[in-house]
Each structure stands twice: as C-alpha cells, then as structure tokens.
Amino acid sequence: MRKRCLTYSLLLLCWALPAWSAPEQPAEAQVKSAIILNMARYVDWPTESFSSDGAPILFCYSGQGTLTASLPSLQGKTVKGHPVVVRRMNTSVDIAGCHLVVVDATERRYAASIIDRTRHLPILTVGDFSGFSRDGGMVELFLQDGKVRFEINLAAARQSHLKISSQLLKVARVIRGAGD
C-alpha cells in the first residue's frame, strides 16, 4: 500500500515540479527557426538578388532533421517586405536561386560542398552543428546553457557581398578570417 502511494505521489510531483520550477519550454527546433527568420531581417542582400521589392525571399534546406522539419512554418512570414518561401533542395544545382540555405546536423557531410558552391554567391549559409562557421559557413547555431546562440564568420559573409547589421553582430560570437 505504501509503495502504491509512493507511485501516485511521484506522478503528482512529476506534474507539479516542472510547472513550479520552470515555464513550459519551447522546442529547440522552433526557437532556432524563429531565430533564423529574425536573423534574416538583419542581413542586407545585394539589390540584384531580388527581381523586385515584393519578390519572395527563398529559404532552402537539405536534410530531414528536427530543425528542417520546423522550417516550413516560416512560409508566408516576411523579411523586409519579401514574403518567405521555404523550399527543400533536391540537388546542389538548386542552390543558385536561394537567399538562405540551412544545413541540418543530419546533412553535415554535405556541408563542405555547399559552402564551396555558395562561396561567391549572395547566399546566407546557416549550419546547425559545430565546425560549420570554422569551415567557411556564415552562421553556426549552437546551444549554450540550454539557450540558442550563434557564431558568425564575418569574412565568409563579406566574400558573398552580404551586409550583416552590427546589431546582429553584437549578440553573436564573431570569428574573423576563417574559411577563405
């Protein structure tokens, strides 16, 4: 009888404790998606990247991880007046039209070739695994104490003629000169 009682109290505790100690936590992938959208709002693409002011901004991704699964929720949001279109890349050939490319952790083996193909194109590359920005990617997402952080490779962004707002750089960890 005592044991059964313990079981039920444990379950009660289980429900009570998280509610009391911390608010409900959003999923990592959702926060990362939101950060990617927000980040895009602090980046200036060359004007020739868009055919018109209201032309869509294309977010591309490869891989089938939790992050890329939550990216389609960004569809229809806007970045400086450009509606977001999210598209899955089928081959590396598809990269050319993209404004932003997300490389999921599951696809890190493709990272080197994606970085290579986007080197001089105005495409913001975002990687969700460690080593991405060091290897020439522009933005690397990581977790620190349970919070999402990012690292920006400034040299890589400059090579691609993307202007990154100083406001964004202020909250990022910035590395310079790598990956050329």
Added chain:
Amino acid sequence: MTSHHSDPQTTSPTRFWHLLLAGLLTLLTTPALGAATATNIYQPNHNGEDLTELPLEVLMDLEVTSASRKTQRLANTAAAAFVISQEDIRRSGATSIPELLRMVPGVQVAKMDANKWAVSIRGINGRFVSKLQVLKDGRSVYTPLFSGVFWESLDTPLEDIERIEVIRGPGAAMWGANAVNGVINIITKHAIDTQGGLLSGGGGNSEQGFGTARIGKQLTDNSFLRLYGKHVERGKGKHADGSDAHDDWQLSSGGFRFDVQPTFNDALTLQGDYYNGRYNETYNLYNLTTPGVAEVVPTHSTASGGNLLARWQHTLSDTDELSLQLSYDHSQRDFLILGERRNTFDADFQHRFKLASSQEIIWGLGFRHSTDQTRGSSTLSLTKSSESLSLYSLFLQDEITLLPDTLALIIGTRIDHNDYTGWEFQPNGRLIWTPSPQHTFWGSVSRAVRTPTRAERYLQYQYLTADTGTTSPPLPLPLRVEVYGHDDFTSERVLAYELGYRSELNPQLTFDLALFYNDYSNLRVRQNDLPALETATNFVLNYPLSNDAHGHSYGAELSTTWRPCDWWRLQAAYHYLRTKVYLDNGSDDDINSANTADGAPRHQLTLRSGFDLTKQLELDLWLRAVSRVRYIDRSTIPGYVTMDVRVAWKPTKHLELALVGQNLLQDQHPEYIPEFINTTPTEVPRGVYGKATLSF
C-alpha cells in the same frame, strides 16, 4: 541438467502494473497532454505566442528542450520495427550487443554461459538459431556454418553505435535468405560524429575490466577518420550450486572508419575491424571408447578475424540514389571439437528511384562467395571438410502511392540462387495506411526461406552412451548415437501474416503494436530411428536431420514510450508468443516436437525508467520479467524477474561516472540449456561495475 534455485519473484510485476495503471490514469485525467495532442508540431506554440514574432533578444533568452533526433525512416515502415538509439544504449548500462537486444519486444535473449548468447526473434531460440539476419553497417555477420551469429565476437565499442534497428518478421525481400523471423542491423556512427577523443574504462565483479580508446580526426575539408581500440575481460558465470564456472573470457578489438565526401553527390566509406578473443568453456564429452562416461573437459576456444568494407553512395537527385558495397571477412575459430577457417567476399548494388510521381522503385543485385576449411574431431566433424559456396541474388521492390500521404502499397520480391537448393523466390506485399500523421496502420503477407547450412548438409556428430534408459525397453549394450546431415536437406519455409498499428499522439507518448501469424513448413528435425544392433558390442541409433516438421506460431508485441515530464522517461515492451511444431508423419514424438517447438518464453516484459534527477545526475532502472522456458527432454528454465540499476554523474561536460548494478534481484539465475553441443551451461550472476567516460 537439473537446476535447483530459488523461486522467481512473482510479486514484482504486480507492482509495475500498478505503476503503469497509475500512469495511464494520470494521462487520461491530465488536460495538458490531451491538448498537446491536437497541436501541430510545426506550429510554434509557446504559451499561445508565435515565436517568429518575438524579438531576437527574447528568442536568445528562451531555454529550449532538445528533442532526441529520431529516425524518420522507420516511423513510416510497414513492418514491426524498433530502434535502439545511442541514448538507449548509454542509459541501459548494458555492455554488449545481445544484452541491449533485451529491450526489444519480440526478441528473446538468453545467456548460455558467460560468453555465449542465444538470440532469436519470434521464438525458436538457440545458439545455433537459424532464422535471423544480422548486419553490421550492411555487412552480414552470420556464418553459413550454422546460419547463426557468434555474438561473443561482435564487440564494437557501444559508444560508436549510432543505432540498432530491429525488424521483426520476414525481411527477406530486402535482406535476403535467413531473414525469416527478422533482421538486426547495427549501424555505426559516421566518422564526422566521432571527432575528438574518447576514453572509457571500468570494472567490477562480473564485468572484470574493460577499456575503450577512440580518436576522431578531420583529415581534409571533407574527409574524416575514426580509430578505436578496445579490450574486455569478462568474469565467470556460476554453476547451479553457486560455485564459479570456467567460462570467463577476454577479447581485444580494434578498427577504423573513414568517411569522405569527394563531391556534393558522392559519399565514400571505408571501414574495418580486427578482433581476437579467448573464451573458457567446459565440455561434457561422451567418448567413443568408454561408453556412458561423460568426460568433463575444461578448455578454451579462440576466435579471431577481421573485415574490410567499402561503400560508395551516389546521389543523382533527391529521389534517385545508387550504392555499391564491397566487403571481405576472414575468421578463424578453434573449439575443442571443431575448428573453422572462413573467407567471405560480398558485393551489393542498390538503386532507388522514382518512377512517375506515385512509384518508388528499389532494386539491387548481390553476390556472395564464401569458402571454408574445417577441422573435425571424433565427436563432431563435417563429412565434407571444406566447401566453397556462391550466392547470387536480385531484388526488386515497388512502393506505389495510392493516396498521397495516406495509402501506399509495397510489393517486392527477392530471387536468390544458392548452391544447395538452387533458386529461391521470396515475395512480399505490404499495405500502409496513415489516416493522420499520428496514426499508422499496416499489414503484410510475405514468404521467406532459410537455406540449408553447412552443418545440415554435412554434419556428423556421434557419441557412445551406456545410459540406455533413453530407450524403452532399456538396451543390454552400449548405444552409439549419431546425428548427421543430409544432402537432401532443403530450405525451411515460412508464410507470414502481420498486422500493425503505430501511434505518436504527441512527442511524449508513442505506442506500437504488432500481431503476427507464421506458418512454417519443412522445419528441421532429428528423425527418430529405432536402435539397431551395429556390432557385437553395441547398438546404434541414427538421427538424420530432415525437413519433416511443420508448425505455426502467433503472437503480439507491444511497446510504448511515455515522457510524463522532461526529467522522466518510461519505456515498456511486452510480447506474447506461442509456437507449435508437428512432425509431418503425424507421430507424436515428444522429444522432436519439444525441441523445435519451444525454447522461448511465452511472456516477456521489460520496463525502463530514466530519471534526470538533476542536470548532472541520472538514475535508470530496467526491470525484466521473463516467463518459463521449456526445452528438449522436458527440462525447463523457470521464469525470472530481475533488474538493472544505473546511476550516472556528470560533473563536467567531458566526464561521466557511472555505477551499474545488473541482475540485482537474485544471486544468480539460469537462462538457457544448450542444445546439441555439450558445453556446460552456467547461470548469470548478480553484477556490479563502475565506469568512467572521458571525452575531449
């Protein structure tokens, strides 16, 4: 062997049913979970807020939960699939692959002595179990000698395993002969995922000492290497009377994996392993000169071997992929009564592509060539001491979408040609219905064959016994018993019907149910002859192996995962299994039917509970309840309930200290009586070990 040990504890499962019941009640009465069910996982739903509308600073201040990455592929499989993840491995406290398999519903694992395991899926278990396909990174590791697996030599560092996929039921259409009752695929991590260093080691009473060193290095922009070395010293089991057995063992292994991505569309993997093991064991030998006296011989066996594998994957488009895999495997085993040296070369080609928008085709070609040389003894030998066998195969599968994202039909077949039985045809048809993303129903009908082994064709096993009580009436003279293979021995066959349901109501609650009915024919039996006078001094009793049995099995497998809260995860798995085997000639031969009919528990329940007590402290409990197992000659292994406990402390990100107790609920318990080859069975003792893992 008659065993006398304490009765298994039968009260514990009741307590756990209470726990489950309590859990379900809470689930039903908690509105929070019900509400979450309706939430689209793609919709940011943080207290009703749209995350994308929050400013960057706020987003960066949110604490997030890290969802475990799960394999999408298996969630949509029209088969009874179960995945053991790296997290499951780490938190199980298990130190070998067969021990890990105990968490899978429908898989029976029995430890025969400290260095031998019998693993089966959906019944008919034995060390020489013959109805499983086991692959490591796509390379088959079963031996054509008896179509079984030497689990004791398969000792990849558990830290390097990405996941283990277990598919119950015939996987023959995809994986080839031998996958009659299931496929176990051990998948190691990509070298990119093991960058940096890892040192782990520890020891205890049963796991006497073990250590692994691994280093991962990036060689160029797109190539990665991993090297590992491992050594284990494993302790003795117990005899029924509590004394130490002679079955301790040691194994050293080492290997590498090299992954390179020469272009965006190509991936190349090279990997290899080498192992060398020494296993103590005790034989009960009936010799041919002194009838009836079982000579007890403490000895040791050795096994060593290595393998090399190269795999090239080429992507033409998202829906068009090619892969080519070549592998070579060498092994050498020396048992007291048999030695075997084997070389196997294997080539596999696979192509996946979309044919129109509603059809996906996978087809492939395979070739395997295996040569062996064996050394026999007066007790056991193969009448053809060396052999060279080739296997050619072709498979084709078409997945036809009938209703987009809702209903698909999968039809496929495999056609093999082997040297013993010629052409084998193994078709299957599957239907998968996904009325909503949370619910999947599937059903299948498939045919599979298990081709004859070397032993079934050429075995000669004999002994002289004075124990004439095995016959009735008792014989006046000693009896020579001879079990032998036959060149008429043909493939065992199964026709399997399966139904399954899988649900993921929300990320916190998943549920999987599979039902099956297997119809077997041409099953192996030892034909029962009458004793005849052979010479003036002895009788002879012949037991030719033949395909003269048929039967059926049916059962249900259930698994569920529930995370009532962030810091608590519960996983339960249960199976119910019945097997019936009958002799074709209708005679009611008790020994024969008991031999093949059983060897697997009717009920099996495992319950795992993982607590994150604090960010640094983990507590894992693993309860296993296994019902009685009946064997040949009506001996039984009583059911048992036992438990493992793991406590782990991570003082820093790079260090983990764990204390693990295994089989804690009794001093020792038996799990198996070995069939056929008479090595002394031993019992599994309670074990405690400590382990430190340092990553850098």
